[in-house]
Amino acid sequence: MVAAERTHPPGRTLVNADPVRVLIADDESLVRAGLHAIVAAEPDLTVIGEAATGTEAVAGALELRPDLILMDVRMPDLNGIEATARILREAPNPPPRILVATTFENDEYIYDALRAGAHGFLLKRARTDEMLHAIRTVARGDSLLYPSAIRDLALSRSSARAANTELETRLARLTDREREVLRLITFGLSNPEIAARTGLGLETVKTHVARVLGKLGVRDRTQAVIAAYESGFATAGGAGRG
Structure with a gap:
């Protein structure tokens, strides 16, 4: 060094x-x-x-x-x-x-x-x-965040990876609004873009994002996207599982 x-x-x-x-x-x-x-x-x-x-x-x-x-x-x-x-x-x-x-x-x-x-x-x-x-x-x-690249890499491994029950349990704790915010994060939307899409205030979006990260136990949006695909919440079509 x-x-x-x-x-x-x-x-x-x-x-x-x-x-x-x-x-x-x-x-x-x-x-x-x-x-x-x-x-x-x-x-x-x-x-x-x-x-x-x-x-x-x-x-x-x-x-x-x-x-x-x-x-x-x-x-x-x-x-x-x-x-x-x-x-x-x-x-x-x-x-x-x-x-x-x-x-x-x-x-x-x-x-x-x-x-x-x-x-x-x-x-x-x-x-x-x-x-x-x-x-x-x-x-x-x-x-x-490059959602499409993360999606392709995640899906290429999904068949070989065992079900992550702990991650699925964490996802189950999300409210409907938090699941919507996670779905938009997987599309690569920024906080202002999520606010515009949902009609929520920017500070409210920031709060929802923080709660999503906290409930999933991840550091940032990139790991949230990975979690979404590895759990099956997000799919090849890009839609979040209800």
Whole structure:
């Protein structure tokens, strides 16, 4: 694990005094260099370190306390899934946000990383503006949700996974309104979009979302979508089970 100096291009001014502190974890040095250049060019972001293995990523998370980790899912020594789980388990509160990177969007490693608690994923071939949007979205506390990709990965495994009775029990605790909100979350709708669709106030929607996450025992919207598909609440057609 290599700590990086805080650098920004000359002539650029920080948006605030505390730019998002990013740790880059990837076993390919060229990929790390490319990501480093993209992140360091932004005034509201800064690279504080790099890691070439999952073990180094865990060590960097504990030592450097980044706000966000760009985590490759396929690394030697300790893959990104195991590293994500360890970091979220061992890092002091608040733990870093984790954005996993992959070459293929149907990579099942991504699904496992999301189940382990990663807050979203991006494709390594994404455009620079897409990468920066993903980083900022996750850094500000939101989940980077790709419902169709999560759906396809979840459904590809559904036949091999045993029924999760505990999850079904948790879903049964949701009120009708909370089930409606969960269904809209699986479609990828934001809180303002859910408010517009349901006619509820934004603060009311936020309360319902918080209750859904709490009753399901999940960290964020991404894990709520996973839970919805794994339980059978959401189906290939996208409709929530009554």
